[in-house]
Amino acid sequence: MPFLYKDNKYDQVGLSDGEQLTYSRNAKTPITIEGTILSENSDLTVAETRDQLISLLSGNVTKQLKLSNYPGRYFDAIFEGTQEYDGTFDYIAKVDLVFMVPDGVAHSVAKKTFDNMPYKDIPLNLMAGTSADPVSVTGSGWNIQKLGSFNNPTVGKKYAATVLLGRADFAVSFQLWANDINGNRISLAGFPVTTQMGANQRSTIVCTWPDPGTTGAAQIEVTLAWAFQKTDVGTYQYLKAKLEEGTTYSTWSPNPADAAYYANTIMVHNGGTYPVEPIITATMHADNGMVGIVNDRPGILQFGTQEIDGFTTEESEVALDLAAVQGSHMDNQAATNNPYWGGDPSMPNEQIGNAIWTHDDYDGWKVEPNWPSITGDHKYWNGPSIKHNLAQTHNGNFKSNLTWDVMTRFQTGVSKVGSLETTLESDGKPIFQMILKDNSALSDQIWWMCYYKDQLVVNEQLDRSIFTNDKFIQLELQKFGNSVVFRVSPWVGNQGRETTITRQFTFADAASVETKQFSAWFMRDKTWGESTMYLIASTVKWQNVSWYTNIKNRFSNGDVLKIDVANAKTYLNGSLDPTMHTLGNQWEQFKLPPGDTKIAITPSSWAQPFACEVEIREAWL
Template sequence: MANLIFGGHKIGSSSLQFSAARGIFSEVENTTQPVGARDGEMLIRSRLKSRIIPVTYDFVALSRREFERQLAPLLYSTDVQKLIIDDRPDEFWYAKVDGKIDMDRAYFLGTGTINFLVPDGIAHSVATQTADNMPYKDVPVNLVTGSGGTFTGWSGYTSIVSWFVDTMAFAPNASSAVLAAQSFTDNSSSTVYTFSFLAKADTAGDKAHCELFGSASVSDFTLTTSWQTFTAKLTYTTMRRIYVGAAKGNKGSIYIARPKLEIGTTASPWSPNPADPEYYADTITVPNAGTYPSEPVITATINGDDGVLTAINDQGSVLQFGSPDETDGFVKQKSERVYHLDFNQTPTGVTLNNGVTAFPYYEHGNDANVQSGPFGYKDGIAYPSTQRTQSNYWNGPSMSGAIPKNSNGSNTANFQFVNRVNVDTSGPEVGRFEFNLTYQGKIVASLALFDDSPANDQLVFSGTLFDGKDAKMVFFNLLPRNYYRGGNYNAVITKMGNKLTFRLDRLDLGDGGIEPVDIGGFPAMPIDGWTAWFPGFSNQRGWSINWQDSYFEWINVDYWDDIPNRFKDGDVVKIDVANRRVLVNGFEDRTLQTIGNDWGGFKIHPSDNTIHLLTSNWAKQCKAEVSWQEAWL
């Protein structure tokens, strides 16, 4: 006997027990058809149908009706819920009560049957399994970088004969040692390190030398003409710097490969540093112990700039996001962020209360709206002043700055202008924010969100463009207040080719809401400045608003229409196969979808699976993790 957990409610006690007949697997439906005049038929397809799990129950109750009333709300649902039968707490079913619940009762004892419909017919694992592309993550950390590739960061090797892919060569010197050095970071309190490396010499008997800066040197190591492993115990030094190379007086060159510095007294096998490209493999082995395919979630952390992220499973299904590396000129072009305000300190190089706004006059008269008041700064957030005086105009602080041309000398290229704000507003409050791109003191494009009536709790999302003579509003969208309410928003203006897009992204209000407005036929208008304005009206009660982040970047990468995308260092890309969604840094990016992605075929099949990860041919491999829930027939 067992208890049930259905929709998060535990059902069962000493006086109510359940027993489930799950069956071996769902009913199998086979479709056949005759072929010509031959005997028999040919199998066309076979599929598993939905499953019914009959759960019998025994109970003791003084009142049948009271028992029914208590059980009903726990079992009723309008959609499938997670069902766990706790004799197997490791699995759950997406289930819903089906048909009539039978009940027979004699005196205080009763029994009955509840039929649960399982539409997908499959049991799912409660636990989430993971696999990643970091084969060295459980190996003691190598404190020095560039120890298995091109030794990036090593210095002081002017007398080194040559560099190989994974080897340093040191020329002989009769009067001094010939050393290469690299600084390292160690935040532990260790005072002892172990340094290991491979070495050989052109001339047997020549010697290698190693030390930590300021520490007592260990004895030199005598080499042969074959590769050997050498290990040295080195003591704590105040300057974190390691030296390795040739002792003085050698007769020929010596060679050193795969140096590893680690904490403690024991040498472990060589491994790359997490900053080295070798640390991340381009394949992930995914062992699925279930008996039915699962749909994975792939989470990739981009390591440096990258133009494309591709995942290929061993059934040949492909998911690709971004521009492929054969894009013309892709390697030679990068996006350029010309300014970034994170408000961890008071911004410099900006102007207060002298910007260009899309709403210079109050709409019911000729009263000029005013840019006035300070910003306060705390914990990486800018707080616009909310002090107002009674007047017939909008007033509040503004901040503006310059946008220089990109490195190609263009101020008409593709761009994105992103501002993050937090707004808290209710019915009687009014407020507004504008984020404007300008040229020679005129509006080029303006994104605004406002509520200008204390009587109507209505948010308006609007956009304004320069029409050749003046700034004209091109859209005016009333936003549903049950969906757009207080919280964090990204206000974004992007230009790709001749298409301008205004976006208002809800960041933490659920459902991944994005409100995009695309404007086609946008001319190649120059941009040389930006303005952000946060006014309130007169002395009426205003919004509670703060400004958290602001940046503008020129996008010089060639973008195809179907994948207008690029990735930056540290971006976290989450590929949710089951829901066919792609999220970048926690927010859904619908522009990353592309025709031809084989979502339906990208499954984790029982037994071992391999997922191959590809980035641009010039990019570093990303850090990636695959997570999945096993499933059983």
């Protein structure tokens, strides 16, 4: 076994005494193995054994050479020749074999791995989102708190749920439920499983997942609640919730989907006497733009860039285009601020009859009251209404900023009366109303009325010399935050609006109010002639709706990046990736010296941590 070979270079400097050391390096290492060939130990003669040895030792590449006194190490060696071979006798021969080790290093047969997953040897927590930090839940009633869930449990397998309570003002019920895949409760044999707990107590409950049959059960949900419904408000604290396979409790651990599952550093111990070049494997669990590896020498390797995960834009979305949904309305269900004639409950106005869609070459499609559909004696305001649901924003919101445009005809005159109410409502209550009304049979007039909820905020008579019967009338509303703007404009054919009347208000709660439906109510007073009225268009648009666009990042969930430091190469999902950014990487600084090396792991600032494993093969001089 060699000890250590050094190659030192010395140079004389001028006429000074002695020489100066220019460099020192590890030299190639010869290994000589002395042996004797005995034919009595085999069925071969000395010559035949010699031939077999030559066959095994010949070649022009290094091979692994292992010595019995160091079974855990090997040398990358090449046969150099023999120093001595005596073939005089055919039953015995002394032979000295010489091998050369070009790198002069012995390598470990076994590899060592180090990672940033301190919990990997602890039984898996099947619930994501749990924590070792206390969580407080305050409330009355049942005060239910979902701790987590696990999808698609295995039939016949047992599962144990554990939680630790801290403070508990009342008795607490610890529960396992069977749900469908969407989290809806399912009646299933053996569920729920419950136990009662008190303050500063840990409890474990166990279930066996049965064959769900046709029930649709596909999820185990873990919850806490008051053991009894409470009228008083109280608080309980919990921590270290865990669901695992088996019947007993094990040490708490986060789920691999949780950031806490991963450390941001790895301590690598090289127990050899020679620096080694690791293979580093990074496995993504979410989108990521960058894999950064930094050691304490310091040395830096970076692949990809910080990037961004996505970007947010503000766009408009159509909540209602009346023309696109013609014929699908609900009849006579409009919300109103005018349910009674003159405000007298004994004289109710009526939503009755039906409205129809008609078409002509000038106005195109329009919806108008079908007066002949109303029969019988009706003393007060009466007529059909239509109602449509608004489509919520893509993120499920009915409170966004909005614009609302209504295009209508409202033709009236002396001895004619009528009212056209257009409303944005929520759950049967008016939120915004814009009304055109003629309630005088003695003069030619049109009133413009606007409501916010039940508050009349605009009540103005329009100039009939401007708002004439041959023109369209456009009603508009804008809500941006707590600011609300009402507008009315006369339109001439296809030439556009002539003028606009604007009234602006600020309401303290407008930004938080929901608008869920559109309705229109066409009304007449049976005693008088009917004003001609119809809707040509009604469009509601949500404004400033936040849209998040997820851009494709350098790395995606499930990607595996392998970094081969010795060869300065990277592999993505098993394939060599020459496009991976390596400019400026300090490969030489990642020869890890004997002893401990601390490695920091850095994803993009916005990204989830990734699993990282460092593999080394120790080496000795």
